[in-house]
Amino acid sequence: PQVVEDHDEL
């Protein structure tokens, strides 16, 4: 699993 690139959560 990779750390999130862009934040897709609110």
Next chain:
Amino acid sequence: MNIFRLTGDLAHLIAIIILLHKIWKSRSCAGISGKSQVLFALVYTTRYLDLVTSYVSIYNTFMKFVFLATSYATIYLIYVKFKATYDHNHDTFRIEFLILPSLALALLINHYFNFLEVLWTFSIYLESVAILPQLFMVSKTGEAESITSHYLFALGSYRALYILNWIYRYATEGHYDLIAIVAGVVQTVLYCDFFYLYITKVLKGKKLQLPA
């Protein structure tokens, strides 16, 4: 998107609408911490700057505008329109003790050291403690109107549901974001004693009395 995050966003939206409606209908912000609302507006402003740079979905963009608009509308009602009913004496939490450490931590612990990312990280850390002035105010006044406790229950539930969303995303996509998860757990833990009082008292029709 999954059901946990969707219901979490819905609980978040409901909380904001409950508060806005209560202030608007009662034409009073008694018992409401303006400081917490200022912190929430700061959280959404620093987190949603990416509105201008990245597009995720129409839902994401729409909800960001709603959270920004409603948080500033709430501040306007508290500090301008119904400022005569604002309870200065009980809303005394020193929010600089929340803002500065969040900023310092965001500069130290982040995924990437760039402007937007540090601000996003700051907003995550700040959101985890943004409710403290409100909980502090309720403990100082020793009680909260039932509508305020419904607001707090919905607001606390939103991040608790997000924790389920993070578990689900890790299990299904292998996606995880430790900064959001740790801050989200802290945020939810801060509500625990309130959740206990809410379930044991408010749901039985009693008033929410906090041991002062």
